[in-house]
Amino acid sequence: MRFSEATLRLPDWTETFLANEEQLYPTAHERMRLAVRLAQLNIEHQSGGPFGAAIFELTTGRLVAVGVNRVESTHCSIAHAEMLAIAIAQQTVGRYDLGSQQDLVYELVTSTEPCAMCLGAIPWSGVRSLVCGARDEDARRIGFDEGTKPGNWVQSLENRGISVLRDVLRKEAEAVLVEYLKRGGLIYNARRKESPELGR
């Protein structure tokens, strides 16, 4: 039998964690704190890699959707935290373009700067704001690969009308990466045998 779909699924614990749906997240720090907490819970529950992300309505601070890394646990290399947050947010609001309504502005908050794939996904998503915690090099330092990104990636997003805020709770976000490594978490890689590069 041939499969006709693939599902990007959050771990069960997110349901309990997100039960308080009415909470608002008015500041970038509060929004990042949620993303970092998701990354932390993901490694505690052993449900994926040390990455968390969320999408918010920027004007209200309302949480729309969350994502955590689910690559290993769902057998799916595209299941990065940012991709889950984007796909779930869009299917929640019923639009493939989160930028199509002038009065609703969406922001993607991610515990670590996006890899090459997630970076490429951001302009298509319609978010108008990106907030990052740990840096690209923090992830590389513990062995993850971020892929081949354009050197001017921040500028290239801003040229498309997407604002970028970096280093929000960077230390806290990096601490989750380091803890994951200490716990012996899998730092996976499709090409480990062929090159020193590691796949995130």
Next chain:
Amino acid sequence: MRFSEATLRLPDWTETFLANEEQLYPTAHERMRLAVRLAQLNIEHQSGGPFGAAIFELTTGRLVAVGVNRVESTHCSIAHAEMLAIAIAQQTVGRYDLGSQQDLVYELVTSTEPCAMCLGAIPWSGVRSLVCGARDEDARRIGFDEGTKPGNWVQSLENRGISVLRDVLRKEAEAVLVEYLKRGGLIYNARRKESPELGR
């Protein structure tokens, strides 16, 4: 209620189309012919954009999974043909890394060269070979945006041990793009109002 998953789903017509599961595709031309046919059928059925992709076991020519563009139809900006093919292939074989078994080599065949997101996804997928039909600039010419890709993207994949073959049935693949435009197909874009760039 908060959504806990997002599904990347093929259109129903693919089930009938792929009923003959035993057919093998020994040459790159035959494999590309399938990808272009998927793109063509996707616009005829109005189930998405003019892009098709498939993943094959390279040594046997066996088809593992297919993908077509489903962005508009499933409200999901990450639902590009290549992403569906990768995610469905991995969930079919039960591994997030199609490169983890030495005796099984997988190839991604895509009717148009990958956009920035899909390009970033390729190293994580574990495929060891990429075959492209229409060029990046063929898609741009009809108004689609491919995103900000590294200038040396072919070399960057080859440096990771992924071979790249371009221009296979390029004219046939480009003809599907042109036909889509003539039919008045949506060339969507998250940032249309802010810049002349168009999102694929």
